[in-house]
Amino acid sequence: MIEVGRLLRSSINGCVVGCKVSQENVPEFGSLVRIPITEQPFYQVFALVYDIHVLDDGLVRQLVTSEGVPEEVILDNRINRNVPLELSALFVGYQLEQEIYHLIPPKPPLALDAIYPCLQEDLCRFCEAGRFGYFRHILRPADLPVGELLAAHLRDVNAAQNTVGGSGWVEAATREVITLLRDDYPNLMSVLSALADARLEYSESL
Amino acid sequence: MAQSNHDQTAYIGYVVGGNLKDTLSVRLTVPPQQIQEGGFVVIESDDWQFYGLVTDLQLGATDARFADEQSENRLPAGLAKLLHGQTLFTNLQVLPALMLERGPNPHSLRYPAWRAAHPEDPTIRPVKTIPSHHAPARLAEAGDVAAIFGKPDEEGNFIIGTTREQNHPICINLKKFIQRSSGIFGATGTGKSFLTRIILAGLIQADQASILLFDMHNEYGFDDTASDTNEKVTGLWTKFRAKVRVVGLGRATMIRNKQPDFNLELAESDIMPEDIEMLTQELNLRETTPATLEALVHSFGRDHWFHRFMNLRHGAVIETADGKVVPAPDSVAAWAASSGVNIAAAEGLHSKLSRLYNRSYIVERPAADGLGAIIQSLENGQHVILSFGQFESDLDYLLVTNLLTRRIRAKWEERTNRYRSEGGNEPRPLVIAIEEAHKLLNREMAAQTAFSAIAREMRKYFVTLLIIDQRPSQIYDEVMSQLGTRISGWLGDDADIQAVLAGLAGKDALRGMLARLQPKEEVLLLGWGVPMPILVRSRRYDQAFWDELLGKGNSKSRNEGDILKELGF
Numbered sequence: 088m089i090e091v092g093r094l095l096r097s098s099i100n101g102c103v104v105g106c107k108v109s110q111e112n113v114p115e116f117g118s119l120v121r122i123p124i125t126e127q128p129f130y131q132v133f134a135l136v137y138d139i140h141v142l143d144d145g146l147v148r149q150l151v152t153s154e155g156v157p158e159e160v161i162l163d164n165r166i167n168r169n170v171p172l173e174l175s176a177l178f179v180g181y182q183l184e185q186e187i188y189h190l191i192p193p194k195p196p197l198a199l200d201a202i203y204p205c206l207q208e209d210l211c212r213f214c215e216a217g218r219f220g221y222f223r224h225i226l227r228p229a230d231l232p233v234g235e236l237l238a239a240h241l242r243d244v245n246a247a248q249n250t251v252g253g254s255g256w257v258e259a260a261t262r263e264v265i266t267l268l269r270d271d272y273p274n275l276m277s278v279l280s281a282l283a284d285a286r287l288e289y290s291e292s293l
Numbered sequence: 294m295a296q297s298n299h300d301q302t303a304y305i306g307y308v309v310g311g312n313l314k315d316t317l318s319v320r321l322t323v324p325p326q327q328i329q330e331g332g333f334v335v336i337e338s339d340d341w342q343f344y345g346l347v348t349d350l351q352l353g354a355t356d357a358r359f360a361d362e363q364s365e366n367r368l369p370a371g372l373a374k375l376l377h378g379q380t381l382f383t384n385l386q387v388l389p390a391l392m393l394e395r396g397p398n399p400h401s402l403r404y405p406a407w408r409a410a411h412p413e414d415p416t417i418r419p420v421k422t423i424p425s426h427h428a429p430a431r432l433a434e435a436g437d438v439a440a441i442f443g444k445p446d447e448e449g450n451f452i453i454g455t456t457r458e459q460n461h462p463i464c465i466n467l468k469k470f471i472q473r474s475s476g477i478f479g480a481t482g483t484g485k486s487f488l489t490r491i492i493l494a495g496l497i498q499a500d501q502a503s504i505l506l507f508d509m510h511n512e513y514g515f516d517d518t519a520s521d522t523n524e525k526v527t528g529l530w531t532k533f534r535a536k537v538r539v540v541g542l543g544r545a546t547m548i549r550n551k552q553p554d555f556n557l558e559l560a561e562s563d564i565m566p567e568d569i570e571m572l573t574q575e576l577n578l579r580e581t582t583p584a585t586l587e588a589l590v591h592s593f594g595r596d597h598w599f600h601r602f603m604n605l606r607h608g609a610v611i612e613t614a615d616g617k618v619v620p621a622p623d624s625v626a627a628w629a630a631s632s633g634v635n636i637a638a639a640e641g642l643h644s645k646l647s648r649l650y651n652r653s654y655i656v657e658r659p660a661a662d663g664l665g666a667i668i669q670s671l672e673n674g675q676h677v678i679l680s681f682g683q684f685e686s687d688l689d690y691l692l693v694t695n696l697l698t699r700r701i702r703a704k705w706e707e708r709t710n711r712y713r714s715e716g717g718n719e720p721r722p723l724v725i726a727i728e729e730a731h732k733l734l735n736r737e738m739a740a741q742t743a744f745s746a747i748a749r750e751m752r753k754y755f756v757t758l759l760i761i762d763q764r765p766s767q768i769y770d771e772v773m774s775q776l777g778t779r780i781s782g783w784l785g786d787d788a789d790i791q792a793v794l795a796g797l798a799g800k801d802a803l804r805g806m807l808a809r810l811q812p813k814e815e816v817l818l819l820g821w822g823v824p825m826p827i828l829v830r831s832r833r834y835d836q837a838f839w840d841e842l843l844g845k846g847n848s849k850s851r852n853e854g855d856i857l858k859e860l861g862f
Contacts, residue, residue, distance in 0.1 A: 258375060265379040269355045279368055279376060289371025 090201040092174065094122065097195040100228075101178050102134065104202045105171035112204060113139075113172060117239020119205040119213060120176060122196045129184050132192045133205070133213055134176035135225065137236050144170045176202075177231070179221035180213065187213055189220030207247035214244050214256065219263040226267055233274065234281030237264060242285045257287050304429045306385060308336060313423050316348060316386040316802050319430045325350055325383040330806055331815070331828025333433040333456050334387050338424030340407070342393045344417070344433070344441060346826055348802035349386035356380065387430070388802045389420040390825030391441060417441060417824065435461045441824050451495040452841075453780075454829035457815065463829050467495060470778055470822050471502045471724055474748045474758040478765045478793050479782025482521070484813040486512055487834045488780060489761050490529065493726065497533050497676055498842055502722035504676040504759075505667070505701070507694045509685060509728050514539035514678040515549040529678065532839060537676045540667060542693060543654040546682035553680065557663035559655050559696065561603070562596040568696050569646070571742055575688050576645045581638035588632045600657060603650050607643050648688060664697060668704055671723055687732055694733060698725060698743040702756065709754040722755045730760040731767035739769035748772040765792040778822030783810040794819075799826065 091114055092106035102122070106113050114120050114136045123131040147164055150156050181192040205213065225236060245257045261282060268275035305328060311317030317336070321328065332347040354360035359380040365373040394415045397403040417440065438461040443450040450464035470492075477492070479485045490513060496504055506513055514537070515528040530537045541553035566586035573582065586598075593601040605628055609621035620626035629639035649655060667677050679697070681689055701723065708720040725747065727733060739745040748758050749771065760776070762768060766788035774796050781793045790807045794800035797819060803826060807817060810828070819826040832838055 258371075261372065261375050262379060265376055269359075269380050272356050272358050276364075276367075279364075279372060283368050283372055287372075289369060289375060291370045291374060 090203055091120065092171070092202050094196050094198055094200040094202065095171075095173065096198065099178070099191050099195050100224075101137075102176055102196060104174040104176060106174060107166075107171065114174060114202075114204055115239070117236055118243060119179075119210050119240070120174075120202050121182075121205050121209065122200050122202050124194070124196050124200060129182070130194075131182050132178055132196055133180045133182070133187075133221075134178050134202075135236065135240060136174050136176050137231055138175035140173040140175070142170050142173065144168065174202075177224060177228070179224050180216075182213075187216035189217045189224075191224070207251050210244060210247045211251050211253060214260075215253070219260055222260075222263060222267060234278040237278055238281040238285035241282065241287060245287055258289055261287075261289070304431045305334075306430045308338075308424050308426055308428045308430065309384065310426075311387075311423065313389070313420065316388050316799075317343075317345065317423060319385040319387055321350075321383040321385060325352075328385060328432075329457060330809060331817070332385075332458055333438065333827060334385070334430050335433050335437050336387070336389075336424045336428050336430045338428035340394055340396050341422075341424065342395050343389050343420060343424050343428075344391040344393075344437065344825060345387040345389040345420075346803075346828070347385050348388045348799075348806060351384045351386065352381070353384055354381050385430075386802065388799045388826070389423065390799070391417050392420045392422065393417045393440075432458055433461070434459070438463060442827070449499070449501075451492075451499065452832065453491070453495075453818065454816070454831040457828060457830045460830070463818070463827060465778065465818070465823065467499045467501050471496070471722055471757055473752055473777030473821060474760065474772075474775055475778040475780070475820075475822065476730075476760040476762070476765070476773075476776045476793075477780045478762055478784065478789070479816070480784055480786075480789075480812070481763050482812060483782035483810075484816075484831065485761055485763070485782060487526075487813075488782070488816065488831055489513070489726065489728075489759075490526075490834050491832055491838065492759070492780075493529060493676075494532070494838075494842060496724065497529065497536055500536075500674070502724045503671040503674055504724050504726060505671055505697075506676075506678045506726040507690070507728065508678050508680045509690050511548050511680045511682065514553070514680050515551050517549070526834070527839065529676075532843065533676070536674075537678060538667075538670050540663065540677055540679045542679065542681045542684050542689070544656075544660065546654075546680075546684075548680040548682055555661065555663065555666060557654065557667065557679065557693075558659035558661075559664070559693070560659050561600040561655060561657050563664065563696060563700075564599045564649075564655070564692075565595065565696075565699075566590055566598070568692060568699075571695055571738065572688065572691055574737060575691055576648065578645060579638065579641060581635060582642055585634050585638050585642050588634045592628065592632055602643065603646070605643065607640060649692070652684070652689070654684065654689075654693075664700055667697065668701060671701070672704075672708075672721060674721055690729065691732060694727060695742050695744070698747065701725070702743050702747060702754075705754045705756050720755045722757075724757055724759050726759040726761065728761045730758075730762040731764045734760065734768045734772045736769045739772065745769060745772055748775045763789075765789050768792065770795065777820050778818070779820040781807055781810075781817050781819075782815070783812045784808065797826075 089112060091112055092104040095103045095105045116136055116139060118136050120134050120136060121131050178192050180187060180189040226233060241257055241260060248256055264278060265275065268278060305323050306319040306321040309318050309320045328347060330347055334345050334347055336343040364376055396407045396411060438456060443464040443466060445452050445462045445464055449466050449468045451467050452462045453465050455462055477485050477489055493504060496502060508514060513528060514530045516531055517526040517528060519526050530539045538554040539548060541548050541556045544556050544558055546556055569586060570583060589598040589602050605625045606621060606623055607625050609624040610618050611621045612618055625640050625643045626636045629636040670677050705720055705723060712719055733742050733744050744758060747756055773792055779793055784790050784807045790804055794803055810817060814830060816829050816831050817826060818829050
């Protein structure tokens with residue numbers, strides 16, 4: 088499994104990961120990543136990518152105002168940049184030995200810990216452990232694009248289930264989101280609007 | 294008692310609130326159209342089972358905006374349905390009535406200890422506590438209905454109808470039914486007469502009591518035709534020829550062009566002053582009437598006053614030898630003057646009583662002792678339907694019913710007192726069925742008629758009433774409070790609804806139900822005589838009813854041998 092980046096900084100709630108821009112497997116917004124921490128006992132942290140930052144440096148700022156920048160210069164500044172692509176990820180659970188928990192990890196990962204994307208099997212296994220407890224981590228922060236994040240995440244899980252097998256999870260997850268947000272009408276309708284735009288399939292005969 | 298074994302699909306919701314005084318709130322987990330007002334619901338809470346009636350359905354939302362906004366226009370259908378499933382809900386209001394401590398599952402570890410603490414089988418009793426939050430609720434099954442209302446094949450039980458949702462039979466216990474006066478109510482055209490026929494047929498077949506029915510409109514004895522459908526309606530006499538006597542009021546009276554079993558004439562000597570006082574409103578009598586009547590009795594005796602007064606001449610005068618015009622000796626005025634009664638009062642009473650003098654069924658000497666024959670039939674265990682023939686006025690109804698009932702009351706009192714002091718056979722229970730009961734049992738008449746006394750006291754003397762009426766609000770409160778079983782069809786008037794529910798627990802919750810019953814299809818059964826209020830889809834009064842009651846083949850006319858056999862020969 089090819090790592091996608093290394094940890095820059097973290098807290099118990101989340102982390103920021105640095106990636107090379109040139110990497111083809113840079114995680115997408117809403118995707119689930121994992122950060123193995125120890126082998127004995129086996130301990131890894133799961134996180135959901137909720138932001139991707141492309142920061143500027145001094146050279147890029149100058150090139151932007153220049154006329155007729157050659158293509159190779161642009162490519163060079165993208166591929167060989169000194170400032171990494173930064174991913175912000177929200178911790179949504181962890182695995183200790185064989186058990187998966189939808190709780191905040193007891194210990195955050197450390198600087199330069201490698202980050203890996205979750206395969207579809209990993210994604211299904213994480214989501215189907217417990218009863219959507221990790222949704223509360225997504226809903227808690229005030230500054231997250233909750234609707235977009237859930238829409239992207241549910242779409243990923245739906246695709247994974249269609250490949251790996253399993254059904255009914257998306258409807259159950261949507262039901263759980265509604266239950267958790269039904270006292271917050273504006274937020275709920277915003278989230279549902281995003282889920283509608285994700286074009287997930289829901290049965291009409293419920 | 295065995296634990297019920299229901300899969301989850303049988304449950305319709307779970308308890309979310311409520312209290313013992315009013316109703317319980319049950320959150321529905323099925324579409325609201327599956328449950329209707331009046332549904333019989335069972336709530337299971339640990340070792341207890343609660344039985345109740347659905348009295349209301351309420352739509353709700355976790356936030357009013359979910360209900361206000363049509364999110365199905367904004368979101369895909371499937372997503373909108375998920376949203377509605379979590380934010381919009383329906384609550385049932387369930388009026389709890391009975392409870393049963395059924396105990397733990399017999400296969401559980403707790404059962405032996407529980408059984409040791411409860412050696413006798415638990416019985417159903419009035420509700421005294423409430424179920425826990427989230428106790429599951431379901432519609433009553435056949436076993437639940439049978440446990441509460443009795444099994445149809447048990448002796449004394451009579452199927453009056455079925456539950457609306459699942460057609461489980463609902464029984465009334467006829468022995469309990471006749472122990473207190475009862476009432477059948479409903480607005481005009483809601484099927485009271487058919488329901489009365491059904492109940493009377495059940496009583497006649499069960500032979501628990503004799504029945505005297507005052508048939509004001511000649512509907513019950515012989516076959517009739519339904520006014521709305523023009524279909525033939527079987528008469529009680531048609532099906533119970535050996536047990537039922539149809540009596541016509543007046544010598545030559547024919548009932549539905551048929552000859553009744555015998556005719557009733559009243560002797561003038563049967564009419565007592567109190568019978569006339571009861572007619573004060575009908576005859577527009579004055580407040581001097583009681584004094585005048587007392588003077589008449591004093592002058593002519595209790596047995597002859599009516600005849601003698603009737604034969605006095607109104608306004609008759611003679612001229613004396615000295616040319617003065619004076620009242621004739623056989624005039625009303627002469628009698629009044631000699632008795633110290635106000636002449637105008639006496640003449641006024643005489644004039645107003647002319648409506649009675651003209652009645653052909655009031656004679657000096659009846660051809661037969663009709664009153665005695667009626668009482669004799671009832672004592673012998675037969676049933677009497679007194680049809681009024683062409684005498685359908687309120688005057689006839691009030692006079693004849695009250696006079697006859699007064700005699701019956703005296704007779705039954707005498708027999709009961711003799712039974713209690715000397716032993717012997719218990720008097721045969723008697724049910725007097727009266728239509729238009731508000732004419733006899735309203736507040737103004739209540740003190741004067743024999744009926745209110747029967748309603749109040751006569752169950753001690755084995756006589757009860759079966760009141761059939763469309764204006765229960767006009768019946769005296771004290772009489773209504775004495776009614777055991779009340780069976781009510783649709784009622785539109787608030788005062789009538791209140792009257793039917795007076796004195797009953799949960800009347801506020803039941804009020805709306807009476808106004809929404811389906812006429813001719815549904816009735817509400819309530820009162821002391823039934824374990825709990827229940828909405829019943831009433832039986833059809835048709836051949837299937839008679840087949841079930843009397844056995845198949847009863848539609849064929851019975852031969853003389855069958856009739857003699859039934860009479861005991």
